Each structure stands twice: as C-alpha cells, then as structure tokens.
Amino acid sequence: MHKGSDDRPIGVFDSGIGGLTVAQEITRLLPNEQLVYFGDTARVPYGTKSKESVIRFSKDNVNVLLKHNVKIIVVACNTSTSWALNVLRKEYKIPIIGVIEPGSRRAVEMSRKQRIGVIATPSTINSGKYTQTILKISPSAVVVAKPCPLFVPLVEEGWLDHKVTEHVAAEYLSSIKDQDVDTLILGCTHYPLLKPVLQKVMGKHVTLVDSATETAREVKKLLEAQGLLRVSKHPPRHEFLVSDEPEHFRIVAKRFLGHDLPHVRRVDHV
Numbered sequence: 001m002h003k004g005s006d007d008r009p010i011g012v013f014d015s016g017i018g019g020l021t022v023a024q025e026i027t028r029l030l031p032n033e034q035l036v037y038f039g040d041t042a043r044v045p046y047g048t049k050s051k052e053s054v055i056r057f058s059k060d061n062v063n064v065l066l067k068h069n070v071k072i073i074v075v076a077c078n079t080s081t082s083w084a085l086n087v088l089r090k091e092y093k094i095p096i097i098g099v100i101e102p103g104s105r106r107a108v109e110m111s112r113k114q115r116i117g118v119i120a121t122p123s124t125i126n127s128g129k130y131t132q133t134i135l136k137i138s139p140s141a142v143v144v145a146k147p148c149p150l151f152v153p154l155v156e157e158g159w160l161d162h163k164v165t166e167h168v169a170a171e172y173l174s175s176i177k178d179q180d181v182d183t184l185i186l187g188c189t190h191y192p193l194l195k196p197v198l199q200k201v202m203g204k205h206v207t208l209v210d211s212a213t214e215t216a217r218e219v220k221k222l223l224e225a226q227g228l229l230r231v232s233k234h235p236p237r238h239e240f241l242v243s244d245e246p247e248h249f250r251i252v253a254k255r256f257l258g259h260d261l262p263h264v265r266r267v268d269h270v
C-alpha cells in the first residue's frame, strides 16, 4: 500500500437484503474496490422498529464491519440512516456515509417546482429526517411524506410487476399525487425495484430519485478526497455476511441483483 491509497474493503450494512441496491451501485462506480456487506437478516425489518432498537442494531452492525478491517462504512439502510447516522458519527472515528443526504440533494437538484414526495418505511417517515434534510438544502421546498409499509414484503416476495402491487401503490401514492409533486424520493432500499410500477402510478412527468446512485458518488468523492482508493491489481473479492441463515438471503439476492451471490456467510453480532 503506498501513500494516498488504501486496499482495505468498504463496509456496507443494511437491515437485510435491500442494501444490495446500494452495494451494486458502489461496485459499478468503483469496480476496483472490495466490499464487505453485512445484512442483519436475523433482525430485519428495521422499518417498523423504534428509534432505540434501530440505534442499537446499527451500532452492532458497525462493530461487525470493524472486525473486518473496513476503511469506511456506508449505512445503506434508510431507517438506520434516519435514526443512527449522527450517533454513529459521534461514537466512531471511521468515516460513515448515509443514504439520506445524497438522495435529498439529488431530489432538490431534479425538482423544477421544489415540490418533492418522499416514500419510505414508517420508522424513516416518523423520524422526519428526509423532510429536515430537504428543507435544509431548499428552505422553500414543499415536502410530502408517506409511509408505505407493504412495499418491503411485496418486493421480498418478488411481486415487482404484479397487479396487487400496483393497487397498493395507487392507494399509497394518491395523497402524494394530489399534492402535485414533480419528484419522488424512493426512501427505502427496496423501492428501486418497484420503479416501473411507481413510475406508471405517478406518471411520466414525475422524476423518481433513488439514493443508491447518489450515495455511490458520495463514496467515490470521499475515497478520492481522503486518498483511500484501492490500487491493488488483484481483482476484488466481495464478502457477504448475514446474521441469519444465508439461504433465504441468497434466493432474494438473486431477485435483487439478477445473479447468484457465491459467498454468503453467517456471522454473529459481536
């Protein structure tokens, strides 16, 4: 390792499988980087849990990743980012990136009328974090937030293009459509997989923003700025860790990524 580089892996955690959408964007943008992904499948979902539980789980997840000698940590889970990002940044020295700021910034850039919808888990919406973050960037914006708890199980079930999902989406999104938003933030790791249905329900004139791409850009910027890019010529070997049995993760991961994940290992929390 020479000066201005760092061959250690990037750590990514999520409540379960959904953060693979973020991990995938990171590997697409930074193909030479190595990832350690931890999905807390034993305790998923976080989206219906309390602030206290989400903070405790998030700290445990950071501790798992630190054991794998990561150089930065990406909190791919929106619910964890909502409640725990500030706490984690205070308690740990390692650089930590969440998904809410990047997504919010992108939405403000994209929105012509500054009328922005946010859909996410109940816990994320209750935290008010998206609304706060958007208003900090664009104080005159109008933010319409809506929890959509049924979307996560529908995605896990693989019902991405199913009439039931379309009905549920029409029901959830009607109050957001009434507010004439021109941009909709998909504030949950699972929602990018519902893009076709969500676009159909919202109409073509509404821009859908998912945080994954923007977060990956943020990771790249940080690694470059801090001289932390991996320079090794060996092809990267990503590791996927879960806190429950790996089989279910593998099956759903295939749905998320379109290909098999070869190495998925179960690890216990520290």
Ligand code: DGL
Pocket: 014, 015, 016, 018, 019, 044, 045, 046, 047, 048, 076, 077, 078, 079, 080, 121, 124, 152, 187, 188, 189, 190
């Ligand atoms: N990863 C969660 C999020 O982005 C969704 C799944 C869950 O509820 O744990 O908020």
